[in-house]
Amino acid sequence: MDKYYSITELTREFGVSTRTLRFYEDEGLIHPERRGRTRLFRSADRRLIQEILRGRRIGFTIAEIREVINVYKEPPGELGQLKLMMKRIDEKRDELRQKRKDIDETLAELNHAEEACLTRLAEIGVGT
Amino acid sequence: MDKYYSITELTREFGVSTRTLRFYEDEGLIHPERRGRTRLFRSADRRLIQEILRGRRIGFTIAEIREVINVYKEPPGELGQLKLMMKRIDEKRDELRQKRKDIDETLAELNHAEEACLTRLAEIGVGT
DNA sequence: AGAATAATTGACTTTTACGTAACAGTCAAT
DNA sequence: ATTGACTGTTACGTAAAAGTCAATTATTCT
Numbered sequence: 001m002d003k004y005y006s007i008t009e010l011t012r013e014f015g016v017s018t019r020t021l022r023f024y025e026d027e028g029l030i031h032p033e034r035r036g037r038t039r040l041f042r043s044a045d046r047r048l049i050q051e052i053l054r055g056r057r058i059g060f061t062i063a064e065i066r067e068v069i070n071v072y073k074e075p076p077g078e079l080g081q082l083k084l085m086m087k088r089i090d091e092k093r094d095e096l097r098q099k100r101k102d103i104d105e106t107l108a109e110l111n112h113a114e115e116a117c118l119t120r121l122a123e124i125g126v127g128t
Numbered sequence: 129m130d131k132y133y134s135i136t137e138l139t140r141e142f143g144v145s146t147r148t149l150r151f152y153e154d155e156g157l158i159h160p161e162r163r164g165r166t167r168l169f170r171s172a173d174r175r176l177i178q179e180i181l182r183g184r185r186i187g188f189t190i191a192e193i194r195e196v197i198n199v200y201k202e203p204p205g206e207l208g209q210l211k212l213m214m215k216r217i218d219e220k221r222d223e224l225r226q227k228r229k230d231i232d233e234t235l236a237e238l239n240h241a242e243e244a245c246l247t248r249l250a251e252i253g254v255g256t
Numbered sequence: 257a258g259a260a261t262a263a264t265t266g267a268c269t270t271t272t273a274c275g276t277a278a279c280a281g282t283c284a285a286t
Numbered sequence: 287a288t289t290g291a292c293t294g295t296t297a298c299g300t301a302a303a304a305g306t307c308a309a310t311t312a313t314t315c316t
Contacts, residue, residue, distance in 0.1 A: 054230045059187045072241040075248040086245050089238050096231050102182045103224050110217050113200040117214050120203040165264055
């Protein structure tokens, strides 16, 4: 099996443009095969794209996404690099935990804002 | 009491530049008082800045942040606007929930990446 | 008073992540 | 053979959110 995906197939699935996928290739995040000049995406590429888009949604830059992808494709061989990498992973984790806290707080705020709306709605409803 | 904060005081506290705070003022997110041309920030402004930065960390645009702030400063008076607003709040909530899921998944991935590093570290350690 | 320090405005620059335009090749179906 | 859908490349454009720099003012220290 091991089906091929065309570029538009994937753009439709993920709601991104062809430009975006080609851009990710330029940036070295994915490496679809070629038949002539046409890109052929494997399911491994598809999963990578999912990962990229997930990173994107939480505000990772391309460089950061690339870093994560590369690390666990093949962790650096040199000790210093490895230690640095682990430090960065740790920092990223802290950042994400902070972000989760921010999200929870903002969710609470949105609830608050919604209530304000509902209150206002009641006021208007009464007026009519 | 009701202390005044200077702009640099706040930039230090929050780790942003003066340019940033002035930019937020230009964008209508905060309205510090003035003594002559100098901005005087109240604690209400300070809290708003916290809120803004929290929004920023989770990837809200200035426009979105402004929207939330305004809504619960004073919810729109017109019914249509009000309903629209509540719809947008609902969408934002969905978005944030998705983002939280993304974060959890990425945290798991970072753990995975860290393990890859540790494995590699062990390999190197053995070699020496 | 004079120098140093801090704040202001305004204009210009930068970075990221694509969008968009222009133009051409490929391939299946009509 | 043409149409239409898709694909490709190259190159320039753009929006958001500041950063940077220069020219002015104010304030504070001694």
